[in-house]
Amino acid sequence: MATGIKENREQSGAVLVVGAGIGGMGSALLLAEAGFQVYLLDRAPAIGGSQPLLDRTFPTNSCGLCFMSPALPAYCPFIECDRHPNIQLLPYAQVERLEGEPGRFQVTIREKARYVDVARCDGCGTCATVCPVEAPRELGQGLEQRKAIYRPYPQAMPNTFLIDMAACTRCGECLKVCQPGAIDFEQQDRLRQLEVGAVLLSPGFAPFDARVKGEFGYGRYPNVLTSFQFERMLSLTSPSKGLPQRPWDGKLPQRMAFIQCVGSRETACLGYCSSVCCMYTAKQAMLAKERMPESTICVFHMDLRTFGKGFDRYLERAQKEYNIAYRRSMVSAVKQVPGSQNLRLSYVAEDGRPREEEFDLVVLSLGFVPPDGAEALARLGFDLNGYGFCRTEAFAPTRTTRPGVFVAGAFREPKDIPDTVAEAAGAAAAIARLLAGAPKQPPPPAREYPPERDVSEEEPRVGVFACRCDVAQVLDLAQVLDHARGLKDVAHVQELAEACNAEGLEEIKRHIAEGGLNRVVVAGCTHRLHQAAFQEALREAGLNAALLERADLREGCAWTHRDRPAEATAKARELVEMAVAKARLLKPVPLTTRQVEAQALVIGGGLAGLTAALSLAEQGFPVHLVEKEAELGGNLRHIYYTLDGADPQALLRSLVSRVEENELIHVYRGAEVREVSGHVGNFTVTVESIPVSLSTDFTLDVGVIIVATGGQEAVPTEYLYGQDPRVITQREFEALLAGSTSQRVNEATRQQDSQTESEGALVDSLTCNSMPSSVVMIQCVGSREPHRPYCSRICCSQAIKNALRLKEINPRAQVFVLYRDMRTYGFKEDAYRRAREAGVIFIRYDLEDKPQVIAQGQGLRVLVRDLILRERLILDADLVVLSTGIVPNDNRALAEVLEVPLDADGFFQEANAKVRSMDFERAGVFLCGLAQAPRFIDETIAQANGAAIRAAILLSKGRLESRAVVAAVNQRLCSACELCVTACPYGARAIDPELGAVVVDPILCQGCGVCATVCPNGASQQNTFEMRQVMAMLDAAI
């Protein structure tokens, strides 16, 4: 529990999360782990949002969603959300009213009638087989059908049926066959009151309606699909089993075309850019090509906006390795060929001539529009922006205009999964800060158990408990138990109505005590359910938790072979026999616990570090903030204005003063981290002052570390920079523009360190000569080239920001922007449009034929080949401004100290680009800001908050406990080859030089078993999966 905050009984410790997609599930899990009671609501009958549609995602083209849960290793977040004791799912519901104040809201929700009693429905699905009515299946994007009584998809959570009353004819067939009597046509919507401290909106998005763009023929030509339909086709669970298919004849298409920006980036439809389509198209094209290597795929596009970390490399793979053709041309029309139903695409080729090309299948890349029901939701009292998305302030990206109501994900602005996950975490942190004092759910109790009975000398006495829950209709349990009774070392068999409820658990405990059982087999549902409850029963009865074995008679047997009860019963007998064979050989695994040092270290005092430190402190945890320089603020000190007119210097002043005034934050200026030892929960950090001569080393004990060391503007080596004073960088230009409008800023910067002093001097020299009347900006200087292959994400918007500011000061100034792709993603597209309207001229150049800058007497001359005019242009300029991008600081020393990796570009390498951008693989070390990748202020704020709540959750645990199943090393067999040390994904293994063998940290070990598979000597063994135990199971099976 956080120490630094007083409890505030006026506040409610409950949170309502509206929208259970990737963002909502992420926020819910974090808040639940942080001790809040979470209501996770969704309009749909099952949680998951858009995720069920996504079979494969960037960068590894795997699902990978399981990585994002705060508890590691996690199952998929769907299951985590369903199982978490602090989360209550409210599917098929909507918010009706919101009254009250931040900290104490009264929410009225409407739970829509499912016409199927969730408590009774066992998901058997017989109803759907007899239902005579078909309706479009939501997941199928109009290409699949379902029955009027249906389950959204087989793995839906909750896994129960419902009736689509709009389609239902009330024929009553389902009523006749439903054995549990779960169907109820008379069910009504129910209104419910909830009391919550805060509300988080994460309702996601809806796809743009492709019919609006009639020239592409969607809805009219059968072989024109939307990208959402295509995504579904590529899912291995689709009717085509992951293969693209022409709806017209079911044939596999050989020639496929993607059309980008359908409806996007045009004022008549969606004025903004949806940010995600360039990447998902690359992914879809690669997947299609993988599955059909003979096909040819062509992508018609405008700017390619692959601006995120690793995105450009991914795009290059699509182009070079997969031979996907990219054509920079918008398709003007799609026509259908009679007979073949092929499609003819008209476009203007790069040579300026109109072309027509025939394809078998066309995919329209659709952008995002606000989710259905956004306007109704907004009646809760927050504002939408002009596009119908949720309005937020520049520096409070997760706050809506109604206090206490927060937002995350695509509902704020279209965004991809990595940004959604970061923002969802940021929003969770904002709520944790607001409700820091609210009463929390206690962490799982640190209970006292009776001393463990030593079973090492006992003969195995196995108790087999078969649970009737939802298996008895199919399996003959009496027969299964009869069989079990005859097995070696089985001392007791019993059938239980529900093994996991209080009576069932009590019965198990009683027989352990009275019958002297020393191994327990629970035969019923999968081990993924109720494992903790059964383990606890064993511990309460004095047995080690590792002496439990499960036999899955339900999900993997009764449910799967529902139609063949005799064979299913035979299988169940074998499953129980295998479980008993293994249980006989089970050995106790000692549990380890470690106390957590409940304070944090934040390295770096820029925007990310300041934000993370404040966030942690406001959640009640002491923070040590170490900044290398003498001043706090980092790069934020050099940003004077933003595209949306906010004041970064005011933000900086407020952050610094709040950090300095916060009693829980200790700031160390001019200091660096020199050494780190220990593990998650207990790091010892040596901090050293710079300059070293002052030498006041000291050590800090912390439980977690957040890395926020920032980055810097790259120093260019081209275009006469450094040789001619009239060639400057965007940051220098920004200082100049800010100086001309605000003398105060000018003076403020001059008083700061030497770097800004030189900026001040430049400002002086240039303001004297008034503003330049002709400026040429060159984008991607040193970026997206072989030696620095990534995109810095911010430079396009920075150039536009400065261009617009210059136009404001001097409307007659001529501004040319020479670019490769304008990457003004999201609502930044508005600014791009504004700049064009203001007369800024954008000229695209090619990497093969870069512009040239020549100094010429009074001015500068820029030569560039205009790819549209196909002419060489000569531009005379007073000033050439270079967009040089962001490079990482030299992080090598720190990376070594922290034992965390850097990526190929020198930024810190996060655990997973998609869903764990704020974590390292090394437990207890977190990451945010420019140190991870270039990003904007609002994105940094969200991510830094996200890193803070992930750290806070660890700190709030008080103590860390090892899992029941961890790996161990037989030191006699270990040859210290280190294969397992490198293979371990959790950094739980190290060589002990004294022992000459590998040792395992049981707290870090997550029992995944990778070590056991790589060990050449069989020295690494995973407890409860030892060779003997597994072989015994196999013997029993064969």
Next chain:
Amino acid sequence: MPLRFSYYPGCSLHSTAIEYGLSTQAVFEALGVELVELSDWNCCGASSAHSLNYALSLYLPARNLALAQERGWDLLTPCAACFNRIKSADHALRNDPARRAEIEEAVGFRYTGQVRVRPPLGVVGREIGLERIGALVTRPLQGLRVVSYYGCLLVRPPQVVQFENPEHPQLMDRLLQTLGAQPLDWSYATDCCGGSLSLTRRDLAAHLVGQLVARARETGAQAMVTACPLCQVNLEMRQVTRHHALEERLVEVEGGVMARQDGAGEKLSPRPRGTWTGAELQRGEGFSGEAMPIFYFTELMGLAMGLEESRQWWGKHLIDPRPLLKYLDLMG
């Protein structure tokens, strides 16, 4: 009360498109709709005014609107170009107060907005209704395979003309179906025929018309149906026939080798005869067919409704549709 409209023929319906004018009047009379030609109407300004003098391009049609407003009935405008211009003026008058004041001043009237500008196709679809048309069909156009060709002026710009889905209009198709003909689905119903370039860039107009006719033929159509005198005359006049095809077709190069030949006579991708697929061969043949008749939808209405006058219309065509109609036994 019987339907009544002021009738604005424009120049075309008295000259190059006289068959459109005659058939419109005949059909509406048979439908019991009264058409009264606007007296003292003037040029709508289409084809030249809007590219030379924007203000004039509004004043000219606005004067016609003023005349119609005086009489009080809605204004039936069969020519798609006239319709587009008058609609544009009406749109400016309705939505742009400054422009409205200027136009009112120039023309000398006060705009009330009560008169609606209507194309006959719209009137057939809405005020009259296809059921009523169906009941009047005495000679269904059985066996006649056609494509509807709306062109651009009737449907675009959509916010001005407010006609139908500009990308996929369906009204004419449904009408033709009602008449017993077989309208075929094709993708080119609103593509440009090059009508405005008919005199200045004949090569381009011929190319566009050639494309359209080839696509119609590819779809399996025996004729095209229009609602615009500019399209109709352009499609008839610039259509290429067998002897000077601009479109590609299959020719024998030498000794069993065949190639596609483009309009300039260049031979593309020669391959042995056996390697061409049946579809390719058929398509190649399809490109060089007989001239394709171009109907006005009103003519086909008159024909299907058994109007005797229809005999007088066919002779006005540049491409005589009578052989086709005779072949299908539709001449009665």
